[in-house]
Amino acid sequence: MKIIGMDSSGLVASVAVWNDGIIQAEYTTNYKKTHSQTLLPMLEEIQKMTELDLNSIDAIAIASGPGSYTGLRIGSATAKGIGLALDKPIIEVPTLEGLAYNLWGCRDLICPIMDARRKQVYTGIYEFDPDLSVIMEGCAMQIDELIDKLNEFGAEVIFLGDGVPVYRDVIESRLQNEYRFAPPHRMYQSAGSIAALGAEYFKEGKYVSADDHAPGYFRKSQAENEGPKNFEV
Amino acid sequence: MMEKDVTILAIESSCDETAAAVVRNGREVLSNTIYSQIDLHTLYGGVVPEIASRKHIEKINQVIKKSLSEAGVTLKDIDAIAVTYGPGLVGALLVGVAEAKAISFAAGIPLVGVHHIEGHISANYIEHPDLKPPFMCLVASGGHSHLVLVKDYGEYEIIARTRDDAAGEAFDKVARAIGLGYPGGPKIDKISKEGNPDAIPFPRGKVEGSEYDFSFSGLKSAVLNYLNGCRMKGEEFSQADVAASFQAAVVDVLVTHSLHAVKEYGIKTFAIAGGVASNSHLREAFEKACKEEGIEFVHPSPVLCTDNAAMIGSAGYYEFIKGYRSGTDLNAVPNLQIGEKQGVFLAK
DSSP: OEEEEEEOSSSOEEEEEEETTEEEEEEEEOSSSOHHHHHHHHHHHHHHHTTOOGGGOOEEEEEOSSSOHHHHHHHHHHHHHHHHHHTOOEEEEOHHHHHHHTTTTOOSEEEEEEEOSTTEEEEEEEEESSSEEEEEEEEEEEHHHHHHHHHHHOSOEEEESTTHHHHHHHHHHHOOSOEEEOOHHHHSOOHHHHHHHHHHHHHTTOOBOTTTOOOOOSSOOHHHHHOTTTOOO | OOOSOOEEEEEEOSSSEEEEEEEETTTEEEEEEEEEOHHHHHTTTSOOHHHHHHHHHHHHHHHHHHHHHHHTOOGGGOSEEEEEEESSOHHHHHHHHHHHHHHHHHHTOOEEEEEHHHHHHHHHHHHOTTOOSOEEEEEESSSOEEEEEEEETTEEEEEEEBSSSOHHHHHHHHHHHTTOOSSHHHHHHHHHTTSOTTSSOOOOOOBTTBSSOBOOHHHHHHHHHHHHHHHHTTOOOOHHHHHHHHHHHHHHHHHHHHHHHHHHTTOSEEEEESGGGGOHHHHHHHHHHHHHHTOEEEOOOHHHHSSOSHHHHHHHHHHHTTTEEBOTTOOOOTTOOTTOOOSEEOOO
């Protein structure tokens, strides 16, 4: 079984190929270029490097949200285009679960935090027992609310994600439990994690057609939130 | 001269239309699929970029598949994929660009990035199979007002542009001000038929130091001032008269400047394109003015004036046969200039 994994939900662009339990290739960049300039050229590069016959893949796993709206759509449209051309399905891997999968086997509570602006984070709480299990579903919430929740749990926590540099000080001053931050090579989105977790999803039959896939944003657009009467174009 | 047919799949998502088309040899439209989101945006009185982008990603595969099936082709029959990569709303453009690049990569089909305005101009090639450059073309829509000299296929010189509002933008703003709602173009066109175009002498905007450039913000302000004046005096105003007088001023400026340039440059054929080119008064005025000057006047049918992918397929064809190719790093460029390129020409 072969799966292409992609994550363009945040600052990192990452692509990987999972082949029967092996990450055959992974390419990750965290550089100023846009995902439109990096994601597909990176996939093209690993396809050439590993002489990958695209027709031999079974599915495309994509970090399906939350994340940057534009970033998510670049990844989704790339996955949908490949899916359309090759008639392959898409595995929607929630971005936060993909992040948690970076820390497979860790015995702490795993808490990915992504900067969602407006003083909020996209977050969830996960643990491995031994498979990934969800303690708190992914959502958008205030960082203070998250810390209150973690204080209630009272367990050791490991944080990762692009929210860490933004909210490190808040965590350090308010969290009463033991905590750690993930090391740099596990801190951000990785397509290897998306592909590996995607493979588990695929075995369980959790995938959609390329036509039906769309990102899960966690939020309505500002216009929809404010309503037609209050929103002026 | 043509050795083999060239069939192009075209994708367009620069604003609020998700569109795909299959075009043969730049002129023959095998399918032209448009999913319009206008009802969604009408609620907000204009296009909401984030809503547009979200709809594009939901609909794009279905639109492309419908276009292929209506044309009776599969990707195996496609020689190139043409996609709009600017100008337009960046988030909206990126959906079409990422999708087109991925199909190109996965199916091994060459990619051609196309300028949206060059697409609008090329709609005339579809409508008029005998049309050949050189000709002058006025492109007027909600986002653009350009007078372009088409020197050859894919070779353009901008003769004039708007210094402020696009013509279509002025229609939308005035329509909102007189209570007609969105989209303003068709609504003003319709109600103007009942109004007197000479009722209110709105100004014909001029741009200092340029014979051909357009300016519509002064006209828009004049309309708003007139409406304010009526309100202060407690007088009712006639929607139809304001609409007709405003429309007459816009059309007058577009026709005068365009015809002046056509004569100055010694061009024999004049074309219009873009959403505003559907305006019935504009068409009649150009028809009349061109006839008087002995200039051939061409224009696309309304479906080819709105944003559509067939026109992108036509423009893309002429780039493709010249050897132009875009790569997997093609990016959306919201302020793309006419003639600007992101790609390479194959060695002959």
